[in-house]
Amino acid sequence: MKAIGVTRDGDGPELLDVERPEPTEGEALVRTLRVGVDGTDHEVVAGSHGGYPEGSEYMILGHEAVGVVEDGNGSGLEAGQVVVPTVRRKPDGETNEYFRRGEPDMAPDGEYVERGIVGDHGFMSEYFTSPADNLVPIPEELAEYGMLVEPISIAEKANDHAFSTREPFEWRPESACVLGNGSLGLLTLWMLGREFERTYCVGRRSRPDPTIDVMDELGATYVDSRETPVDELPDAYEAVDYVFEATGYAPHAVQTVHALAPNGVGALLGIPGPWEFEIDGGAFHKDIVLHNKCLIGTVNSHVTHFEDAVDTLEAMPEWLLEELVTTIATPETVDAAFEDDDDQIKGVVEFAAL
Amino acid sequence: MKAIGVTRDGDGPELLDVERPEPTEGEALVRTLRVGVDGTDHEVVAGSHGGYPEGSEYMILGHEAVGVVEDGNGSGLEAGQVVVPTVRRKPDGETNEYFRRGEPDMAPDGEYVERGIVGDHGFMSEYFTSPADNLVPIPEELAEYGMLVEPISIAEKANDHAFSTREPFEWRPESACVLGNGSLGLLTLWMLGREFERTYCVGRRSRPDPTIDVMDELGATYVDSRETPVDELPDAYEAVDYVFEATGYAPHAVQTVHALAPNGVGALLGIPGPWEFEIDGGAFHKDIVLHNKCLIGTVNSHVTHFEDAVDTLEAMPEWLLEELVTTIATPETVDAAFEDDDDQIKGVVEFAAL
Structure with missing residues (x-):
């Protein structure tokens, strides 16, 4: 069957011919419809x-x-059911306390593999197999955009964990800022627009730009970080109650704290490489303490986040989904889905239609 | 009446003769028994x-x-009731949403004053007045150590907020580390010893030392940060599930994250001044994200934390309280309570006995 993969000698995504997998006990065989490409895929391709x-x-x-x-295959799923796979799997099939509890997203290094990312094959092939426990059923009418359930689930987890930190007191947030104008950032911007009175989205682009168009349509304020660094948000706009960091730009961890209003929380999701630079560590530490601020990191997601994401996807307007999915490539034209210029928001590889 | 205060021209705590305050409507008049001295008092005296x-x-x-x-004074409190005052008050007596909700500890700058710290007189005088709402009744038998309720309440709030951040998943912590061997650090070390299997306490002292003796008696492991910087805890001992930062040493904010085990949380309480230094901002950001870590700041506390602190104080062993209170000075010998050498853990000024 056709598959898109990287090889140890190659220098980018390639069309491979691999054997179709056979489901083992408890697994279902899934015919792939669509697979999205995100920043993590680009990092995997680059080897970072x-x-x-x-x-x-x-x-x-x-x-x-x-x-x-x-x-x-007797796994409890019926042929014809539309499904979205979760990402983490047991290493060598051996379970541990995190998988037992249904929280593989909280497993530390070495206690999981990630399909298509670390230690296990991904889903970019005509067929894949998966334990039925890791396949989340979704309504057939969401199939077209079902590849967005996984990234939305990442935001569901981050928001859930971040907002939980504010549970011990009466938090009355009004404003939120998303750092990053990629597909995850824009999906999250829509989600936050339902809960916050004012939303901001930070990018490094000039108009005209399709991501800024989306922000405009969502009623969010675009912040150009080339003019307004994140820690200058309070002076230029307002100190915000929530920051969602989805770029992996290392200085954002510290800048996020200074962008927050008192009692605010910042969620970090991006994954930077090593980068040494100077900070005012005293001001950083003091700002967190005196203003009851919080900085929380989250990675991956588990089944309940996928289920929440299905509800969220169902509520999203069609125009937004259409604007986000900028490329639908075939296995033979896959490079188009991996292109990463300013016109691309979400590239998708389509293997089959329903 | 006698009071201990600082004056704009002075250079340390002075014995003052001030007018005895009169309670207004809703206020009670309180005869002071004991008042503790902590790091914040030293910062106030130093003007920082x-x-x-x-x-x-x-x-x-x-x-x-x-x-x-x-x-x-008709406020609902009876003469003879032993009480502990909370610290924050309405600025100019004008309320706001934080005071209305009973959460003045979450009020931002300008929406509170703090007795004895910022904008309002403290309690180091023969008598003080306070709204009865800000006076927490405690059992008479706790009167001797009642001045420890406020610092314990600070730890109650920090632990409450920090542990809440781990609510969205099944957290099974085993180890905790307190940064700082002052009285707040040692009180917290005892508290954490009830919940964690293994505890550590970081200081910069050599044996023999009274604070290290307390750690030994509590079954905690002493970590000398001159030999083992906080971010080297995982290599030298173990990565810990919880860090409680009570020194205000600015590099601890970043080091705390690296000292944590996956899914761990660090609470920051110390308040450093400005200090620029270099960090690996990429490693810091990445460690928070990939290991679902959290860094939370908390300041001050409110009535329910004081109530929890009363229960905690009641459960503390007598020997610990005796070892922590190293000096009991009178208003005339107040300098002894403010001495800050290695033999001092908690200095106290005693105005009267029950």
């Missing part, structure tokens, strides 16, 4: 994040997928 | 934190107090 399955000369890419069950 | 009441040439010190109601 993740790693190959043990002993394999290639890794199939893709962790944002939607498919239809081809063979339920 | 806080500020004088408007228009006053002096400020009475002290925010860790215990007293006995002298005149209930």
Whole structure:
């Protein structure tokens, strides 16, 4: 079958011909519909994040997928059910306390593999198999945009964890700022627009730009970080109650704290490489303490976040989904889905239609 | 009446002769028993934190107090009731949403004054008045150590807020580390010893030392940060699930994150001044994200934290309280309570006995 993967000798995503997998006990065979491409995929392709399955000369890419069950294989799923796979799996099939509790997203290094990212093949192939426990059923009418469930689930987890930190007191937030104008940032911007009176989104682009158009349509304020660094938000606009960091630009961790209003919380999701620079560590420490601020990191997501994400996707307006999905490539034209210019928001590889 | 305060021209705590205050409607008059001295008092004396009441040439010190109601004044408190005052008050008596909700500890700058710290007189005087709402009744048998309720309440709030951040998942913490061997650090070390299997306490002292003796008696491991910087805890001992930062040493904010085990949380309470230095901002940001870590700041506390602190104080062993209170001075010998050498843990000024 056709698959898109990286090889140890290659220098980008390639169309591979690999054997179609057979489902084992408890697994279903899924016919892939669409697979999205995100920043993590670009890092995997560049070799700066993740790693190959043990002993394999290639890794199939893709962790944002939607498919239809081809063979339920007695796993509890029926053929024809549209499903979205979660990403983390047991290393070598061996379980541990995190998988037992249904919280693989909280497992530390070494206690998980991630399909299409680290140690296991992804979903960017005509078929894939998965334990039925890791396949979240979604309504058929959401199939077209089902590959967005995984990134939305990432935001669901981050928001859930971040807002929980404010539970011990009466938090009355009004404003939120998303750092990053990629697809995750814009999906989250819409989500936050439902809960916050005022939203901001930070990018490094000039108009005309399709991501700034989306911000405009969402009623959010675009902040150009080339003119207004994140820690200058309070002076230029307002100190915000919530910051959602989705760029992985290392200085944002400290800048996020200074962008927050008293009692605010910042969620970090981006993953930077090493970068040494100077900060005012005293001001950083003091600002966190005297204003009851919080900085929280979150990675990955688990089934309940996927379920919440299905509800969120269902509520999203069609125009937004259409504007976000900028490229639908085929396995033969896959490079178009991996293009990363300013016109691209979300590239998708389509293997089949329902 | 006698009071201990600082004056704009002075260079340390002075014995002042000031007018005894009269309770207004809703206020009680309290006869002061004991008032503790902490790091914040030293900062106020040094002029690096806080500020004088408007228009006053002096400020009475002290925010860790215990007293006995002298005149209930129709406020709902009876004469003879032992009470501990909370610290924050309405600025100019004008309320706001934080005071209305009983959460003055969450009020931003300008929406509160703090008795003995910023903008209002403290409790280090023979008598003080306070709204009865800000006086927490405690059992008479706790009167001797009642001045410890306020610092314990600070730890109650910090632990409450920090542990709340781990509510969205099943957190199974085993180890905790307190940064700082002052009285707040040691009180917290005892508290954490009830919940964590293994505790550590970081200081910069050599044996023999009275604070290290307390750690030994509590079964905690002493970590000398001159040999083992906080971010080297994982290599030298273990990555810990909880860090409680009570020194205000600015590099601790970043080091705390690296000292944490995956899914761990660090609470910051110390208040450093400005200090620029270099960090690996990429490693800091990435460590927070990939390991679901959290850094939370908390300041001050409110009535329910004081109530929890009363229960905690009641459960503390007598030997610990005796070892922590190293000096009991009188208003005439007050300098002894403000001495800050290695033999001092908690200095106290005693105005009267029950």
